[in-house]
Amino acid sequence: MIQNDRQWRRLPEPQRDGAVPDVDLATTLRTLTSGLRRQWKLIAAVTLGMALLALAYVLTATPQYTARAALVVDPRISNSVNGPEAPTLLLSDALVVDSEIKVLGSRDVTWRVAKVLGLFDQPPEDGGPSLPRQVLNALQGLLGTTPDATALDETASRVSREEAIRREMMEGFEITRDGGTYVIDVAYTSEDPIFATNAVNALIEQYFKAASDASLSDTRRIHDWLDQRVQVLGQEVKTADAAVADYRQQHDLFPMASGALPSEVELSNTNDRLIALRQDLIEAQTRQDKIKGIVASDSVGALLDGTLGGDVASPALRDFQTRYAGLVSEEHDLVTRWGAGSDMVARNRTDQARLRDVMMQEAAQMVDRLGTQQETIRRQIAATELQIEELRARANSDAQKSIQLDELEREAQAKRGLYQSMLAELITSAQRETFQRSPARVIAQAVPPDEVASPKATRTMILAIFGGLVLGSAIAFLREIMDDRLLRGSDLREGLGLRYLGLLPGVRAAQAVKPSTLLVPQPSDAVRRVLRGLVAELQQRRPESGALVTGIVASRRGEGRAQTAGWLAAELAGHDARVVLISVAPEHARLLAGQPGQVVLPALNAMPDVATIAGRIAAQAKPGRPAVVAMPEGTAADLLVMAQYQALADLIAALRDKVDHIILVLPALAEASEVEIAAGLVDGAVLTLRWGEDRGPQLAETLASSRVLRPLLLGGLFTAGSARGFARYNG
Numbered sequence: 001m002i003q004n005d006r007q008w009r010r011l012p013e014p015q016r017d018g019a020v021p022d023v024d025l026a027t028t029l030r031t032l033t034s035g036l037r038r039q040w041k042l043i044a045a046v047t048l049g050m051a052l053l054a055l056a057y058v059l060t061a062t063p064q065y066t067a068r069a070a071l072v073v074d075p076r077i078s079n080s081v082n083g084p085e086a087p088t089l090l091l092s093d094a095l096v097v098d099s100e101i102k103v104l105g106s107r108d109v110t111w112r113v114a115k116v117l118g119l120f121d122q123p124p125e126d127g128g129p130s131l132p133r134q135v136l137n138a139l140q141g142l143l144g145t146t147p148d149a150t151a152l153d154e155t156a157s158r159v160s161r162e163e164a165i166r167r168e169m170m171e172g173f174e175i176t177r178d179g180g181t182y183v184i185d186v187a188y189t190s191e192d193p194i195f196a197t198n199a200v201n202a203l204i205e206q207y208f209k210a211a212s213d214a215s216l217s218d219t220r221r222i223h224d225w226l227d228q229r230v231q232v233l234g235q236e237v238k239t240a241d242a243a244v245a246d247y248r249q250q251h252d253l254f255p256m257a258s259g260a261l262p263s264e265v266e267l268s269n270t271n272d273r274l275i276a277l278r279q280d281l282i283e284a285q286t287r288q289d290k291i292k293g294i295v296a297s298d299s300v301g302a303l304l305d306g307t308l309g310g311d312v313a314s315p316a317l318r319d320f321q322t323r324y325a326g327l328v329s330e331e332h333d334l335v336t337r338w339g340a341g342s343d344m345v346a347r348n349r350t351d352q353a354r355l356r357d358v359m360m361q362e363a364a365q366m367v368d369r370l371g372t373q374q375e376t377i378r379r380q381i382a383a384t385e386l387q388i389e390e391l392r393a394r395a396n397s398d399a400q401k402s403i404q405l406d407e408l409e410r411e412a413q414a415k416r417g418l419y420q421s422m423l424a425e426l427i428t429s430a431q432r433e434t435f436q437r438s439p440a441r442v443i444a445q446a447v448p449p450d451e452v453a454s455p456k457a458t459r460t461m462i463l464a465i466f467g468g469l470v471l472g473s474a475i476a477f478l479r480e481i482m483d484d485r486l487l488r489g490s491d492l493r494e495g496l497g498l499r500y501l502g503l504l505p506g507v508r509a510a511q512a513v514k515p516s517t518l519l520v521p522q523p524s525d526a527v528r529r530v531l532r533g534l535v536a537e538l539q540q541r542r543p544e545s546g547a548l549v550t551g552i553v554a555s556r557r558g559e560g561r562a563q564t565a566g567w568l569a570a571e572l573a574g575h576d577a578r579v580v581l582i583s584v585a586p587e588h589a590r591l592l593a594g595q596p597g598q599v600v601l602p603a604l605n606a607m608p609d610v611a612t613i614a615g616r617i618a619a620q621a622k623p624g625r626p627a628v629v630a631m632p633e634g635t636a637a638d639l640l641v642m643a644q645y646q647a648l649a650d651l652i653a654a655l656r657d658k659v660d661h662i663i664l665v666l667p668a669l670a671e672a673s674e675v676e677i678a679a680g681l682v683d684g685a686v687l688t689l690r691w692g693e694d695r696g697p698q699l700a701e702t703l704a705s706s707r708v709l710r711p712l713l714l715g716g717l718f719t720a721g722s723a724r725g726f727a728r729y730n731g
Helices: 025-038 040-060 085-089 093-104 107-116 131-143 154-170 193-251 262-297 315-338 343-432 457-482 489-496 525-541 561-573 586-592 610-620 642-656 672-679 696-704 724-730
Strands: 065-073 173-177 183-190 440-444 500-505 548-554 579-583 598-600 627-630 661-665 684-690 713-720
Touching: 025 040, 025 457, 025 724, 040 457, 065 093, 065 193, 093 173, 093 183, 093 193, 107 154, 107 193, 183 193, 193 343, 193 440, 262 343, 315 343, 489 500, 489 696, 489 713, 500 525, 500 724, 525 548, 525 561, 525 684, 525 713, 548 561, 548 672, 561 579, 561 586, 561 661, 561 684, 561 713, 579 586, 586 627, 598 610, 610 627, 610 642, 642 661, 713 724
Parallel strands: 500 713, 548 661, 548 684, 579 627, 579 661, 598 627, 684 713
Antiparallel strands: 065 183, 065 440, 173 183
């Protein structure tokens, strides 16, 4: 049986990694290209329509002219009163340039432009509300939400009208930044090139004027405030200086040239004097100790060798030292000349002894004088220490008073510094009134344009054609994607799981088929190739004994089941096979009537001897001519009735041993119950589909619900009146 033949079962597809889709780029591109090629008429129509619309626009549109000017913004310059400080805070290019663009398009500047251009002086247009406004008012009236009309006073009405004029004027302006530069492009588009030029230049002029007015207003406001503050601070400085002077005079805190107070200077001098006295005392004690040692040693050697020093010895002692040194020198000469025992040497030595005694006495007197000097120094030190204590107490008192004085001086100094700073700012602000800087300057004034800005005929046509191609391609692509009809041979494999058996062009519905063409296939290579392929497969599937019963089924009536079955039967008969074509469909009775080899069946529920009828039918089945079996006109067969089904089954069983092939025209798939019952009578079936008319998802669902017919299907073939459309999808 056909259902047990594993040769035509679909092999299970190998499992693929779900994360990596199997995409054949070349196939996808070919499919896309062929789809666009099939829809070329649609693409051409859309492109032509877009081109015609663009041409109509170019021919009917009013020419527009665009005047342009350019400004450059210098972020180092600011209108701020603080001047150089502001750019450091806004040094970002985007912040500086975008801020100036906002100023150019601000309400204040553009209102000035509209006024300068005289737009406010033009008489208002006496026109009713626009169509959208009329529709909105009508809807509000139907909903009962029409707002109460409030009468505006003259001022409010004028302001509203001017604002509407200003907004309408701004629709023609285009203020943009030129890339990432500091340049701002200003453009205005209008029907009048002179007006467009005047509008751009007026905007730039009013921009500079508004910036100057704003800066001047800020400068004057700050100047007035600074003037008031300078006057107040001047009075405060005078008051603070007077407080410092009064405090000094009250507490006698007048500083010396060095900046110190008198008590501090006097205390410092007294301390220096005390230090000097103590130093003198130490020196006197040192001298006294030296002289005492000399006196105690009773030797004049220390008085002669300079131990005391010239500043310690008294004038008398220094005279004695000189005389004594002379006697010693003279003694040496006398001893050399006269000898040591001479009278002159003895007299010299006597004079030396007397002079030494006098020197020792003078040294003792010096010790007494140094003692007296020390006592005097000690008394001076004591008096100086008392004076220091008094001066220290006085200095401490003055220091406490100086703290308050320093506070008063700091306050006066702070007010004086603030006063000087405010005075300098006041003078600077007065100078700013005579010179106002702007952060922008004009680098290109607007001139009357000599070219039409819009419409650009060439560019518009190119864009329209390109847009038409893109839009047409998109529509064509969507049309291809959303088309779920069975159009390709691959659709049978992928959508229905059936083999594609070919296309039979020239096949028509039963009501349109001429009886003379029912058993005569078209003499074309395509038809002959498909029929020969079917014949070869059926011959291979024919069992060794008995006939092969093949059903011809369609998705619905009118798809050429009868003509397909007739052509197949004729082709089988042409290969020396005995073929019987059976159709119990009432709509085929007229078509099969009068065909060569026709046998009319009686009603299935009143079937006489089946063997006799089978013999008559087999006698008509000859090589080269199939036997045609049909119901009489006006008689319908109901296979759901078991007696009629069994009668047809007995007839087919009786014919199996008498012929080679039996072609049975099955009910359409739309008649689900009948086709399932009839499918039990065949060994295999061929599904015929009307090309371009059957929907894949719907047909796949129908086949999925079939339990008897679906396993018997050998494949599917398309029928069509012409192969031209099929070739576009399967070329």
